[in-house]
Amino acid sequence: MKSVFLHYVFFWVTLQLIAVPATVLNCCEGDILLLLDSSGSIANYEFSRLSFFATDLLRPFSLGRGHVRVGLLQVGTDPHLEFGLDVHSNQESLQSAMQGIRQLKGDTNTEAALGVARELLTETDVKVPKILLWLTDGVQPGDVDRPMSELKMRGVSVLIVSTVHGNYQVLKRVVTPPLDSHLYSVDIDNIDIITEDLRKAMIEIIRAERLRVVDLTSHSAVLQWRPVLSENSSYYELWYKSVSKPGREIRRTLTGDSSRAELKNLQPDTTYTASLRPESNQAVFNTLTVTFTTFPDVLSPAVVHLSDHGPHQIRVSWGPLQLARVQQYTVEYGAIPSSHVRTVTLPRHKNSTLLTGLEPGTQYLVTVTALQVDGKERAMSVRACTLAEALPALIDLQLEPVKRRDLGVEEMQVKWQASQGGLRGYWIKWETENPHSTTSSMYLPPSSRSTQLTHLAPNSRVCVSPIYSSGRGDGLCCTATTHRDSRQWG
Numbered sequence: 001m002k003s004v005f006l007h008y009v010f011f012w013v014t015l016q017l018i019a020v021p022a023t024v025l026n027c028c029e030g031d032i033l034l035l036l037d038s039s040g041s042i043a044n045y046e047f048s049r050l051s052f053f054a055t056d057l058l059r060p061f062s063l064g065r066g067h068v069r070v071g072l073l074q075v076g077t078d079p080h081l082e083f084g085l086d087v088h089s090n091q092e093s094l095q096s097a098m099q100g101i102r103q104l105k106g107d108t109n110t111e112a113a114l115g116v117a118r119e120l121l122t123e124t125d126v127k128v129p130k131i132l133l134w135l136t137d138g139v140q141p142g143d144v145d146r147p148m149s150e151l152k153m154r155g156v157s158v159l160i161v162s163t164v165h166g167n168y169q170v171l172k173r174v175v176t177p178p179l180d181s182h183l184y185s186v187d188i189d190n191i192d193i194i195t196e197d198l199r200k201a202m203i204e205i206i207r208a209e210r211l212r213v214v215d216l217t218s219h220s221a222v223l224q225w226r227p228v229l230s231e232n233s234s235y236y237e238l239w240y241k242s243v244s245k246p247g248r249e250i251r252r253t254l255t256g257d258s259s260r261a262e263l264k265n266l267q268p269d270t271t272y273t274a275s276l277r278p279e280s281n282q283a284v285f286n287t288l289t290v291t292f293t294t295f296p297d298v299l300s301p302a303v304v305h306l307s308d309h310g311p312h313q314i315r316v317s318w319g320p321l322q323l324a325r326v327q328q329y330t331v332e333y334g335a336i337p338s339s340h341v342r343t344v345t346l347p348r349h350k351n352s353t354l355l356t357g358l359e360p361g362t363q364y365l366v367t368v369t370a371l372q373v374d375g376k377e378r379a380m381s382v383r384a385c386t387l388a389e390a391l392p393a394l395i396d397l398q399l400e401p402v403k404r405r406d407l408g409v410e411e412m413q414v415k416w417q418a419s420q421g422g423l424r425g426y427w428i429k430w431e432t433e434n435p436h437s438t439t440s441s442m443y444l445p446p447s448s449r450s451t452q453l454t455h456l457a458p459n460s461r462v463c464v465s466p467i468y469s470s471g472r473g474d475g476l477c478c479t480a481t482t483h484r485d486s487r488q489w490g
Contacts, residue, residue: 027228028061030129030206031069031085033117036101037136038074039108046163046188047103050135053161053191055098057199064089068206071120072097075136076104079113085120108140114147122154129206130156138162138185141170148174157205161198163188211276211288214260218268218295222260225288229256229278240274242267243291256280268297300326300351301368301380311360311389317352318368318380326370333366335359336383360389361470392419393474394466401481402452412480415450418466418473425467428453430480431460443467456480 034054038047054072061068065086072082082101088094121130132151148158157176161184162168168185175183181201184194208226215222229236234256240263241249254261266272271293278285301318308315316331326348333355334341344353358364362385369379395417402411414428426448429441433455444451453462465475 027208027226028068028203028206029066029208029226030131031071031121032058032131032133032202032206033071033073033085033121035110035113035117035132035134035136036072036074036082037108037110037134038076038080038104040105041108041139042103042137044103046137049188049191050161051098051101053195054133054135055095056192057195057202058094058098059091060199061091063091063094070094072101073113073117073120074101074104075108075110075113077106077109079109079116080104081116081120108142110136110142110144111147114144114151118147118151118154121151121156131202131205132156132158133202134158134160134162136160136162137165138167138171139165141167144170144174152176157182159198159201160184161186161191161194209286209288211274211290213290213292216292216295218297219264219266221263221266221272221274221292221294223263223274223276223290224260225276227257227259228285229280232256233282234278234280237277237279238274240272243271243273266294268294270294299372299378300370301329301378304366304368304380304382306366306382306384308354309385309387311387312358313354313356314358314364314366314384314386315352315354316366316368316384319351321349321351322370323348325373327373328371330369330371331355331366332369333364333384336363336365358386360386362386388470391468391471391473392421392466394418394464394476397462397464397476397478399462399478399480412453412456412462413450414453414462414464416464416476417449420446422468422470423466424469427465427467427472427475428463430462431457433457433460453480 036050036054042050058068058070061070063070069085070088071085074080074082083097088097117132121132152158158174159182160171160175162171163186171183171185172179181197181204184198186194211223211225213221214224223238236254236256236258237251238254238261239249239251241247250263252261263272263274271291273289273291275287275289277287298320300320300322303319305317305319306314307317316333318329328348329346329350331344331346331353332341333344335358344355346353355364355366364384364386365381366384367379367381369377371377396415398415400413400415402413416426418426423446425446426444427441428444428451429439430453432438432440442451456462460480461477462480463475463477466473
């Protein structure tokens with residue numbers, strides 16, 4: 001009969017888990033780690049009830065970073081991390097994972113599990129409120145006073161749900177006050193009656209009541225907050241003012257579904273305070289306040305950037321783009337020290353142009369001028385250099401051994417081809433055969449197409465490079481295979 005009843009319980013739990021709410025609370029930001037007693041002191045029925053209770057408790061929350069992160073750590077002979085804080089980012093995934101929990105049995109080693117909990121909740125860069133929710137029968141909790149105290153000292157709120165069999169004195173010592181909302185001792189069959197109260201207590205800890213500045217310029221600021229109202233029944237009161245001129249306060253009324261507002265026409269380099277109060281007939285909310293300072297006034301062009309360098313072109317970009325304050329831009333550029341200056345005029349929505357027809361390897365002075373709507377001008381100049389034009393490389397290189405019978409030595413005939421435009425000559429380098437195998441080189445006029453080398457070292461590298469007025473072009477190298485014994489030549 002008992003097995004039939006347990007089967008019915010699991011079937012009922014499964015049906016409940018299928019219905020994931022379409023909309024969830026967007027109220028909170030924090031980490032919740034469930035410390036679930038999964039030892040042998042917990043009956044199967046109690047374990048299933050605790051699991052379902054935890055599932056139902058978490059159902060309304062939005063999950064993931066920036067919202068609520070949930071992890072589950074089971075207590076047994078050895079702690080078992082069912083899933084970490086960053087695993088589930090939606091309710092469907094969490095509900096499925098909670099449905100698949102299996103009891104560990106074994107001893108109640110809560111101390112070891114608290115060591116893992118400390119790492120998960122405190123050894124992290126995520127600066128949000130943190131909750132350890134301990135679900136237990138309270139039987140033989142172990143020496144938990146010290147690890148629980150360490151967690152609380154590190155800012156973790158300890159909340160406890162225990163069955164009536166628990167050691168109430170121990171639980172009372174380790175829970176985070178106030179006891180009336182953070183410690184619950186309840187019969188397992190009636191555990192559902194504490195769901196709403198416990199959830200409210202958790203929300204009070206992790207409620208994200210923050211008014212943030214998410215975008216700031218010299219003349220505007222964008223405020224953002226976590227919505228807590230609905231569109232039809234409520235609204236927000238927003239007001240802001242300069243700290244230096246407290247008498248001039250600006251007020252606005254925003255709809256209940258708002259979550260951000262842009263403040264315009266602010267003064268540059270000025271400190272403001274902004275306040276937001278949710279207004280509702282159903283609840284009383286705190287007034288949120290933020291203080292910020294606008295950026296100093298920046299007129300375009302404040303920065304000029306060069307890119308896409310080539311032998312004949314350079315791209316010039318500038319910023320910031322100020323459509324409301326600029327009529328047009330003028331770009332002037334000329335080679336240094338030449339007095340010839342070219343000009344390009346651009347509309348106010350353009351903040352980049354490609355300068356073409358430039359001379360390679362040349363320095364230019366580039367000036368960007370903005371004509372403001374009030375008739376004033378602001379200019380910024382930079383120096384820019386085009387890249388040197390790539391020099392033609394050697395086209396071909398060939399080595400042919402030649403036998404000088406009159407001298408009884410071997411020579412190497414070196415032949416090459418190269419582009420003639422701007423050519424000043426050739427530079428030839430090779431290794432000679434002597435006691436130290438030194439490197440030799442020579443310069444040949446541009447009319448040369450070949451030369452002969454003698455006394456080459458075995459496997460000497462022969463390299464020929466074209467020389468131009470602006471530098472040396474890429475050359476070619478070949479390995480010369482010589483015959484040390486001249487008798488091989490007959």
